[in-house]
Amino acid sequence: MKSVITILFLLCLLLFVGSIWNILALKRPGFYPTKQVLKKRASVLAGGGVLFLLLSIVLSSF
Template structure:
């Protein structure tokens, strides 16, 4: 169970890093994907990271 929670923690960190990367891309001028696409992608990555983080915390508490 410990390895599953570790993998979920790492996956949540990767998703949060992806969300931060997409939010940073909003500040760059002339970036190809439209800002609305970047905002949707960043929110989806942050939401997924939050879900995986909550599941990992629940699994690690058992």
Template sequence: MGIFISVVFLVSFAMFAGAVQNLLALNKPGMYPPKVLLRKRAGSLAGAGAIFLLIGIIFYSFH
């Protein structure tokens, strides 16, 4: 069970890191990918990261 909780926290951290990377890409000049797509991607990754973090906290509290 401990390995599962660790994996859930690592996935959460990876998704938050991806969201930050997409937000930082908004400041780079260029046309591709569109800024709307980057914002949507960052929001999706941050939301999924929050869900995985919540799941990890729930499992950790019951462990």
């Protein structure tokens, strides 16, 4: 069970890093996807990160 929780925490971290990457891409000029696509992608990645964070916290409490 400990390995599952660790994998969930790592997945959460990767999703947050991806979200930050997309947020930083908003500030760069000439980046291909439009700002709306980057904002939507960042919010979906952050939402997934929160979901996996909550799931891993719940599993680690048992």
